[in-house]
Every structure is written in structure tokens, then in C-alpha cells.
Amino acid sequence: MSAERLARGLRVRVALTVMVMTAVIFSALGVAGFTLLRSSARGAVETRVNNVMSLVASELATGRAITSLSTPDGVTVWVVGPHQPARAANKDDVVVLRRVKVAKSSLVLEGRAPGTSWTNDLEALHAALWFAVALVVVLSGFVGGYAVHRSLRAVRAVAAQARQMGSRELDQRLPDPDTGDELADVVSTLNEMLARLESARNAQLRFTSDAAHELRSPLMVLRGEIDLLERNGGQVEAHDVDRMSRAVTRLGELTSDLALLATVDERPAQTEHVDLADLVIQAVDVRGTQVRTRAVTSVVVLGEPAQLVRLVSNLLDNALVHGGSMAEISVERDGNDARLVVDDDGPGVPESQRTVLFERFFRSDSARPQGSNGTGLGLAIVAEVAAAHGGTVLCSDSPLGGARFVVSLPVAPN
Numbered sequence: 001m002s003a004e005r006l007a008r009g010l011r012v013r014v015a016l017t018v019m020v021m022t023a024v025i026f027s028a029l030g031v032a033g034f035t036l037l038r039s040s041a042r043g044a045v046e047t048r049v050n051n052v053m054s055l056v057a058s059e060l061a062t063g064r065a066i067t068s069l070s071t072p073d074g075v076t077v078w079v080v081g082p083h084q085p086a087r088a089a090n091k092d093d094v095v096v097l098r099r100v101k102v103a104k105s106s107l108v109l110e111g112r113a114p115g116t117s118w119t120n121d122l123e124a125l126h127a128a129l130w131f132a133v134a135l136v137v138v139l140s141g142f143v144g145g146y147a148v149h150r151s152l153r154a155v156r157a158v159a160a161q162a163r164q165m166g167s168r169e170l171d172q173r174l175p176d177p178d179t180g181d182e183l184a185d186v187v188s189t190l191n192e193m194l195a196r197l198e199s200a201r202n203a204q205l206r207f208t209s210d211a212a213h214e215l216r217s218p219l220m221v222l223r224g225e226i227d228l229l230e231r232n233g234g235q236v237e238a239h240d241v242d243r244m245s246r247a248v249t250r251l252g253e254l255t256s257d258l259a260l261l262a263t264v265d266e267r268p269a270q271t272e273h274v275d276l277a278d279l280v281i282q283a284v285d286v287r288g289t290q291v292r293t294r295a296v297t298s299v300v301v302l303g304e305p306a307q308l309v310r311l312v313s314n315l316l317d318n319a320l321v322h323g324g325s326m327a328e329i330s331v332e333r334d335g336n337d338a339r340l341v342v343d344d345d346g347p348g349v350p351e352s353q354r355t356v357l358f359e360r361f362f363r364s365d366s367a368r369p370q371g372s373n374g375t376g377l378g379l380a381i382v383a384e385v386a387a388a389h390g391g392t393v394l395c396s397d398s399p400l401g402g403a404r405f406v407v408s409l410p411v412a413p414n
Helices: 003-061 116-164 182-231 238-263 276-290 305-322 378-388
Strands: 068-070 076-080 094-102 105-113 272-275 291-296 300-303 327-334 337-344 392-397 403-410
Touching: 003 068, 003 076, 003 094, 003 105, 003 116, 116 182, 182 238, 272 276, 272 305, 276 291, 276 305, 276 327, 276 337, 291 305, 300 305, 300 403, 305 327, 305 337, 305 378, 305 403, 378 392, 378 403
Parallel strands: 291 327
Antiparallel strands: 068 076, 076 105, 094 105, 272 300, 327 337, 337 403, 392 403
16 A cells, blocks of 8 residues: 555544544534523523513502503513413413412413524524534544645655665665654654664675685685695595695584574573583683683573583683683672673783674784684674673773673573
8 A cells, every 4th residue: 555545544534533523522512502592592581571571560560450461572471360271382482470469369470472582593593503513524624634634744755765765775764854743753763773774784794795705715725625636636645634624624613603693693592590600610621721710609690501601612712812821710790790701811902992892703903813713703602692691791901911801691580
């Protein structure tokens, strides 16, 4: 469905809604007002009839013989006996009966004003009132539809711009309607979403390019060795086998790291209680005397054990490869967080590179490269595993003179 059809449908719905609401409100007001006006008009006629009856009573009190009295405005008063039945009256006639004493005798005054004397004007007013209500309802529909039409002008402009944007044009943004209302908030939110999509797409393109570049090197080694084998008639030297083995190992490490990164984009679906102290002790035992522990206390977090093992291993391997002669690790509780710290005595990390150090395939041109023997994904895995577990990782200067990596993870609830 096109934006124009949606806008037209919205205009119709809003116009009908406004018309219905206006009709209900003005009809209720009209009925209430007309009822009040009718009651007031009838009361005024009754007052007029009572005034004429008072005039007749005063004339009778003077001894004047009166049987009836009529006024130019249609009011008639009759003098009847106390037991004489009242005259027949129409539905809208105003009839007033009053008993008076004249010369020790009791008489009844019957006053009447015909309905036509006061209802004709009311009927005309009633018709005019309903005509005015109908006119207001129709006008409200047109005004409501026009207001929606003007309000949706900015929406149509946004929709037209959005239709022109292709999947490769995420650098474009929707025009700001400059209305200062909810529409401006929606457009601002959509532009923020487009910015995030653009950033994600650029990161994906960079990652794809870097992954292809990293995979190309071991594949070229294998391709070269295979060509050499073909030229040598299938004879294999020991050093050729060693080169192919290293290439295959690197391919395995790359694919393993890429597969792990693909699984840690979201919080682990299945988690369990993991004691970080146990993971640290196991990792230190594997690496021997090159790693020393400073303070290792039992701190339990909720997470996926294999990913947390990889986090600890990558931090220690990074410290041993890029550090000097020693790495130091500690784990302790800091409030509601578990704090894992890895220090090394290497050259450290320049402060300008600490924000991009955890990007995938990051390569430093300083004295602390990520190393040609690694995959360039170790610290990226650390950062994404920490984020998937609701934590963070930061790099700073170490008291040992090199780099310090601090991972904070929320402690598991009791």
C-alpha cells in the first residue's frame, strides 16, 4: 500500500471520527439547550396567563360581572363554577386553574394560552438548531481532514525520501520535518537507526575484507606447496610438511575464532554458575612459570564456561606474546562485579589505540603489534565475550610497565 493511499485512508478515518464526535457532542448540547429553552418559554407563557388571571380576579373583586377575558396575544381566562369541568385542551396548550372567592362565593378561573402561540417559534428554532448541528458536523469533517492533510505533508516527504534510499545508500538520512512534535521524534529515531545500520554494514564489510585477507595467506602457502609437489613428482621434504602444517593450523585457528565470534554476538542462551578462580588456576597451570598469580579469590559469575575459558586464555596469551618476560593475573570481587586483571611487562599500548584495540583484525604499527603468529581476533573475542556476559574490558597502563587489561563481569545472584 502506497504512502498516499495510507494518508488518504487516515484523512478519511480522522474526518469521520471528528464528525462523529462533533455530532454526538453538539446533538447532546442541542437537545439539552432546546429542552431548557422549551421549559423556559412555557414558564414565561404560564406567567403571562397568571397575570391575566390576576387581572380578572381583581375585576371580580370590584363587583364587575365577567365571564371571560381574552388578550391580543391569545391568552383567554374563563370564570367557571367550582364543579364545572375544565375545557378540552391540546397537548401544547398552557392551562392554569385558580380558585378565587368573590362575595362569599367560590369561583374557578381557567386560563389558557394555545400551544401555537409559543411553539411555532420553538419549532422553527428547533429546525434551525439541527441544521446548524449538521452544518458544524460537515465543516468539522472538512477541517479535520484538511488539518490531517497538512500534518501529513511532512510524512509524505519523509516517505518519498525513504523510497529513494536503496540498500547501499545507508549514508543518507531522512529530512528533518522541523515540526517539534512526535513526527520529529520518529524521524530522529529512524535516522539514528540508519546510522547504526550504516555502522554495522561498514563493520561487516571491513570484517569480510579482513577475514578474506587473513585466510588468503595460509591458502597461498598451501597452494604454493601443492604446486611444488606437482613439480617434484610428489616428493615431500620435511620442511615442506612443516610449512603446510603451520598453514593448516593457522586456517584452523582462524575458522575457530570466526565461529566463536559468530556465536557471542548475543548473550549466551544456556548459562551456568562459573567460578572465575577455577578458570584462572587452570589457565596458569597450563602456562607454567611464565604467569604468576597476585590475588585469586573465588568469584562466581553466570555465563557459558567455554567462552569464559577462552576469554581468560586469550588475555594470558596476549600478555605472553606481546609482553616481556612475565604476566600477572588476579581475580577478586569489586562490589557487584567480578574483576579479572591481567598485567604484563611489555612495551604497553599507546593511549590513542586503546579504543580500537578490541576491533576485529586490528593491527598496531607501534612497538606492540598483535603479532603475525596470531589471528588478530584474540582481543576482539575477549571484548565480545565480556559484552555478551553483560561486562566490559578496558586497557590501561600496568604497574609492571606494560599493559593492563581489566575485565568486569556481573557477579551471579545467590
